[in-house]
Amino acid sequence: MKRYGEHRFPGKLFVVEGIDGSGKSTQLMLLHQWLQAEGYGTVFSEWNSSPLVKDTTRRGKKKQMLTPATFSLIHATDFADRMEHNIIPLLKAGAVVLCDRYIYTAFARDVVRGMDPKWVRELYGFAVKPTTAFYFRVPLDVAMKRILDGRTGLKFYEAGMDLGLSEDEEESFAIFQERILEEYEKMVPEFDLTVIDATLPIEEQQVIMRQVVKAKLAQAKRLRVAP
């Protein structure tokens, strides 16, 4: 078992990371559209999508029976299933794989919940290193405004209510997100994340993203499906 090595599969793996409300999902959707129009075989792999583990995760969340340890492990299990059954076969087949959130989300969340940073990094040692990991950097107040405007309520774990930071959901969420943000900032140099200024207009961010992706795909011309 090789750890976190640079993969040598013919496919490419692009991931987006950032706190809720950073606009990363919108940017990934726009990238997806463009890649498809350009004729690349592109596949979207979603977080929390493994059918095998989904029921257990849902039960744990609904009944609020997850601790930091089981929260971390059940998400790692889910991620492993997607890695083994979805991402790796796709990369072998030469696809361009897009992930909305990746291992860095787990590193940030689990460490904020009190798990040992070294343990969590080692736990995900089986993960393939992305071709590029984009980090959408946004100030907390901007992200908070985007989220609270568009939503009716926050979920228990999403707001970090299990940490007992505050009785108030919104306040708990803000403190939780701030700590997540700190973890992301530590990871920028550690994992060489590609930082995108998420306060820029959407179109400008997308131009930068496409430039970076294009440069990586140039070395993989054979992926291109004839239009």
Added chain:
Amino acid sequence: MRETYGTTLPGMRLGELTGKLIVIEGTDGVGRTTQINLLKPWLEQQGRAVLETGVSRSSLAGKGIKQAKEGHTLGRITLTLFYGTDFADRLEHEIVPALRAGFVVLTDRYIYSLMARAMVRGIDPAWVRNVYSFALKPDAVFYLRIGVDDLIPRVVFSRGFDYWESGMDLHPSEDMYESFRKYQGALLSQFDVLAEQYGFDIVDASMDIRSVSARLKAGVARVLSGEPPEPLFSIPKPKEAVEPATEAKVIQMPAPAKAAGAD
């Protein structure tokens, strides 16, 4: 004071865990359950409160694991982590509260079985050790040791071959009997490595039930009285030739679906 194998989970105050943690390890069909069923009333007669627990029984993940195994579609890393989730849930919700309350916790298998299963499937031992490094170090591990030849009649004449206990997911052979032999042989050699690394107290499980029970009771009594364990046995060599313990067997899969990031 109680220790872990590396990392300590948030909120786990080790100093409060005053109970005793006793592990019964051993492969499938070796008689662990029978022995635990004899130990529990024996301890209770002496006024000890006992919690009995075992693998894949957690309220969080036990059902999910069963369902996933029905489909035989779990990947090796996924299965390892699913068991890890189950273990963490039982550790935090059963074992730790019982230890805090001063119980004797008798656990049918512990991390070692889970590690052996993963390693037989070719997963990096260092990675597996890290996954389980939050586990509490037990007060004693009694390993019910048996050779494949003694194991086979017990399994065949009681419940027959099981898909997972025969390692059929690894396709070692079309035939369940051959698969069972190969898979259990590989597991036993992994257990021998773990026995040395983790200092198991080895019990010869080819003896009759009463002799094994007497041997276990003596061992448990020693742990509970706080006496030091007997010096470690060296692992008895089984009749058939077996590789040295340091080179534990791994079942080779036909198409080596290497782990993530393989060349």
